[in-house]
Amino acid sequence: MNNNNQKKSVTKRGKPIVSESEVRRYLPQREKFTASELEAMDRNEKRRLKKKRKRVISGRGTRQDFVDLFGDSAKAFVEFRLDQGFLNDRKQFLYQLDIQSLVLWVLGEVVSPKWVFVKNKVLVEKIVLVVVDGLNEEIWHRWEHTSRLSAGRVPTLKSVLHFNHPTPFPLQVNSSLFDKWYAVNSLLQVTHKLASRAERVAVEKEKAQRKMQEAIERAKRKQLEKSDGHSKPIKQPEDGEEKKNDSNEDKKHKQKSDSDNNSNKPKKQQLDFKDPYRYVLGRTELFDNGYPLADVPELAVSQTTGKPFVVNPCRRRNNSNDSGSAPKRKLIAVDCEMCWTARGLELARVSLIDDKKQTILDEFVMPDVPITDYNTKYSGITADMMKDVTLTMEQARDKVMSLVDGDDILVGHSLENDLKAMHMIHMNVIDTALLYPHPRGPPMKSSLRYLASKYLNQEIQRGEASSAGHDSREDALAALNLTLLKIEKGPSFGAAKLSSVSLLDLLQLHKRAVTMVGDAEMLKRMARGHVSAVPSQGDDDTIAKMAPAARNPKLDLVIAHLHEFSHDVERIYANPSEAAAMDDEEDEQEESGHRNKRARLTASTSKATHTDEEQQQQRTQEEKDAEASANVQRFLCKPDPLLPIAQRQALRKLAARLQRVYEAVPTNTMLVVVSGQSSGAAVKMLQDEHTKCQRDSVEFTKEDEKKRALASMRRGIAMIGVKK
Secondary structure (H helix, E strand, O other), rough: OOOHOOOOOOOOOOOOOHHHHHHHOOOOOOOOOOOOHHHHHOOHHHHHHHHHHHHHOOOOOOHHHHHHHHHHOOEEEEEOOOHHHOOOOOOOEEEEHHHHHHHHHHOOOOOOOOOOOEEEEHHHOEEEEEEEEOOOOHHHHHHHHHHHHOOOOOOOHHOOOOOOOOOOOEEEEEOOOOOHHHHHHHOOOOOOOHHHHHHHHHHHHHHHHHHHHHHHHHHHHHHHHHHOOOOOOOOOOHHHHHHHHHHHHHHHHHHHHHHHHHHOOOOOOOOOOOHHHHHOOOOHHHHHHOOOOOOOHHOEEOOOOOOOEEEOOOOHHHHHHHHHOOOOOOEEEEEEEEEEEOOOEEEEEEEEOOOOOOOEEEEEEEOOOOEEEOOOOHHHHOOOOOOOOOOHHHHHHHHHHHHHHHHEEEEOHHHHHHHHHHHHOOOEEEEEHHHOOOOOOOOOOOHHHHHHHHHHHOOOOOHHOOOOOOHHHHHHHHHHHHHHHHHHHHOOOOOOOOOEHHHHHEEEHHHEEEEEEOOHHHHHOOOOOOOOEEOOOOOOHHHHHHHHHHHHOOOOOEEEEOOOHHHOOOOOOHHHHHHHHHHHHHHHHHHHHHHHHHHHHHHHHOOOOOOHHHHHHHHHHHHHHHHHHHHHHHHHOOOOOOOHHHHHHHHHHHHHHHHHHHHHOOOOOOEEEEEEEOHHHHHHHHHHHHHHHOOOEEEEEEEEHHHHHHHHEEEEEEEEEEOO
């Protein structure tokens, strides 16, 4: 039995993860107690020390157990197992799922990843996750090569992040040209398979904690009884008395149930799924989706005209208070069309449809500034339609407010845009864009055209192909039909199954505190209510605000987003002449540095006296650089592996920032640096060139280069280690 117990795995659920012998191999070599100190201990101290040692070896030791046993030598350590067949010809890089698995394993005790093992994992106090936009595998290879040729004037990641595995791992990054936050968002979205494991482990931990708490409470009660003098066992009732008590309890329970059955209404009110008010957005949803709100300054004034929004009053409610009758809510659909002016998009048409599907308002609106573009492709409005229009936006809004009371429910698709166009604040809103969630979850929203085709079997907005534009009455009617269908079918109808679960929500299940530091727009999109969001202005400010969060013992995960390097790379591609001028200024310095380096190597070779065999084994630094250059050529899109001077300056700034991050985190903190959104500047240039060739009916000859650029855009790097 002892042999079997020693080989037993270190898990609570019985699945082998790490054997006991493997745990012993990762423990520090020596404990902090000497033989004389052990002999001086009394029996109880030795017994406590033995229990701690047993817990540590079995994988159940706490952080304090490690410190008591090994003292300062108790350090966390990361060992990578990528050479054990994890990375092969079929899987040549890590995925963002692997990074998520590591975070959930360290912070949530979920399944152990196969590609990495953290020695003394319990000592890891927190994880600092740094996402660097614009840093991909190609730039890293060229960065390393340029650093070697520049005699260390360009610092490398190895010299900045002092990890035991200094070479980054290739990482597949979900990058997009159209969404600058896509890479960060995908890093924080976990698959359902991994999420179900994390949720199951969280439930099991909660049950274990509850049982432990109940056992502690029972022990306290027993101790309290003994202290009160009731050390004798409590007298148990006789059989007749017990039956009598049970019968009395049954009678009371039966009388109570009968009284409940005879009551007219249950105390707990049942939700009415047919009530449209059930689907009205709450204030938090209104705020998160940018609806006009009177108590939020930036949402109470139009960003286009600078005019304040007007609150739609509840007139019928005030009149009903006098008469004593409850107001009747109406369901009214609205849709607006906009045209371009010098100030931006402004209201040009508004349509209202009641719950009987009758049009009660359809008016064209003339902005108070000249129209620059009628936006016919999307609005369906032409110059002829607006020829004799004199109705102003204020007059149109007054008409709408005369037909729609503040208690009425407005229905529409992405209604925040319509309300902003009318300069109107209305709190009772049903938004079909949120009523039918997107399969990929927020902030993605399905189009009205897609929803009408899928759920109503109706084709709307066909004018896009014929340049006839949209029809606001048709769109309002489609939104109304979608709402009525939802009310008829119930809340579960149209609720798409999300393809992923938020990593932040899973960490909340495991009662882990998370802080995100970065751009305010990114935080508004990514952060949840339980996540502490710290907005910053630029990368330097991000690092300055990340440092105190990394030293806060109450936090378990700190996420910092650095994006300025990506902007620097985009500026280099956007201004190639400026970058070339910088190259010309420092080309001579680089060449002189190479000449001096070759002269030193030649002098040292001439002075050395070695045998012929030693001379064959000795290789100059130039030969090593040439070999390294040949090895990295297969990763490059360009034949020249050297980075431009402008990129070298951007890399110096990035290296300095990462060094500040490393210095800011405390000991035994796991630091994970991963690539984020790639700039995609090279891909955009090639796509523009491809579009120009198609327009000019010229053959595009850079298709292979475009494919390599797309592949390079999605190939990032990951560096992982624990600060010693």
